[in-house]
Amino acid sequence: MIRSVFRGSGSALPAKVVSNAELSKTVDTSDEWIVERTGIRQRYIAGEDETTSTLAIGAARAALDDAGIDASEIDLIVLATATPDNTFPATATKVQAALGCTGGMAFDVQAVCSGFLYALATADSLLKSGMAKRALVIGAETFSRILDWEDRGTCVLFGDGAGALVIEAEEGEEANRGVIASRLHADGDQHDLLYVDGGPSTTQTVGHLRMKGREVFRHAVVNLSSVLREVIEDAGIAAADIDWVVPHQANARILDATARKLGLPAEKVIVTVDRHANTSAASVPLAFDTARKDGRIKDGDLVMFEAMGGGFTWGASLMRL
Numbered sequence: 001m002i003r004s005v006f007r008g009s010g011s012a013l014p015a016k017v018v019s020n021a022e023l024s025k026t027v028d029t030s031d032e033w034i035v036e037r038t039g040i041r042q043r044y045i046a047g048e049d050e051t052t053s054t055l056a057i058g059a060a061r062a063a064l065d066d067a068g069i070d071a072s073e074i075d076l077i078v079l080a081t082a083t084p085d086n087t088f089p090a091t092a093t094k095v096q097a098a099l100g101c102t103g104g105m106a107f108d109v110q111a112v113c114s115g116f117l118y119a120l121a122t123a124d125s126l127l128k129s130g131m132a133k134r135a136l137v138i139g140a141e142t143f144s145r146i147l148d149w150e151d152r153g154t155c156v157l158f159g160d161g162a163g164a165l166v167i168e169a170e171e172g173e174e175a176n177r178g179v180i181a182s183r184l185h186a187d188g189d190q191h192d193l194l195y196v197d198g199g200p201s202t203t204q205t206v207g208h209l210r211m212k213g214r215e216v217f218r219h220a221v222v223n224l225s226s227v228l229r230e231v232i233e234d235a236g237i238a239a240a241d242i243d244w245v246v247p248h249q250a251n252a253r254i255l256d257a258t259a260r261k262l263g264l265p266a267e268k269v270i271v272t273v274d275r276h277a278n279t280s281a282a283s284v285p286l287a288f289d290t291a292r293k294d295g296r297i298k299d300g301d302l303v304m305f306e307a308m309g310g311g312f313t314w315g316a317s318l319m320r321l
C-alpha cells in the first residue's frame, strides 16, 4: 500500500502589513466593524516586487528546508492559485524553474479558496498511482490584485501569502500515516455568489472579486460541516480523535460555527485569520505551517484540513503527521 506521508512545511508572507485602522483611512470602514464581523485585525499585501510566484517560491524553499529534501528530488509540483502570475504558463512551472527541479510534473489547480484541498488530493492520487514520488503542494495568492478597493464589503477581507507542504510516497503496511481520507465537491450553480467579473476569454481584463457575503457565509457552514462528517466517516474515526482542525481562514465566525456543529472544542481549531485575513488557496497551508512552527501541531498529530471557495467548491482532507 502506498501512502502520501508528510515531510515538511513552509510559508511566506509579503513584507507589508496593513492594519484595519490603515484601511479605514481609504475605505468607509472601521477596525471595530471588521474585528466584530470577521475576526480580522490585519493582512499582508504584496508590494510591486512580490508576486504569487515569489511567495510560492519562498514557501516551497522553506518547506524543502523543513523536510530536509533537496529540490532535485521533487518530481511533482501542484500549485493552487486563482491569481497566477500570468494567464499561462502555470505559476507552478515558474516555481519549478526557480527551484531547479525540472525533471518532473508541474501544474496549477484552480478551485479558489478550496484550491489547496484540490491540490493535496490531486498530489496524493498521483503519488498513490506511482506517477510521482515526492511532491510539493503549494497554495499561493495575491488577492490584493483582484480586489475592488472601493468595495468595503470585500476589500477588507483578503490578504496575500503562500504555504507549502512536501509529501512523499511511502510503501508499507502502516495504514495510519499520511493522507488518510479526502473528499472534494463542487456546485457550479452557485457561481454568482462569489466570482471575478473578468478574465482572458470574456473581458480580456483581470477583473475584480464580487461576493454576496451573507449568502456565502450560510453555504460555508452547511457545506463544511457536511464534508467534514464525510471524511470522519470515511476514515472510521470519531470527531474527538482529531487533534487539530486547520480550516480555511475566511471568517472567525464561520470557524466557530462549523466547529460547534461538529462538537469540536474551539481550542482544537487553528485560527490565523486575525493576522493573515483570507488568503484564499494559501490560507490552509499557511495556517498549518504557522501552527507547526509555533509548536502546537506536532509529529503524530491527526490533522483535518477543510476549505470552501468560489464555484462553489469545497473539500476536506485528514492527515496523520
Ligand code: COA
Residues within 6 Å of the ligand: 028, 029, 030, 033, 034, 037, 038, 113, 152, 153, 154, 156, 211, 212, 213, 214, 215, 216, 217, 220, 250, 251, 254, 278, 308, 309, 310
Ligand atoms: N465596514 C463597515 N460596514 C460594512 C463593511 C465594512 N467593511 N462591509 C459591509 N458593511 C455594512 C454593509 O453595508 C451593511 O450595511 P447596511 O445594513 O446599512 O446595508 C452591514 O455592514 C451588514 O452587512 P452584511 O453583509 O449583512 O454583514 P455580515 O454580518 O454578513 O458580514 C461578511 C459580512 C462579508 C463579513 C460576512 O458575510 C462573511 O464573512 N461572509 C463570508 C465571506 C467569505 O467567507 N468569503 C470567502 C469564502 S471563500
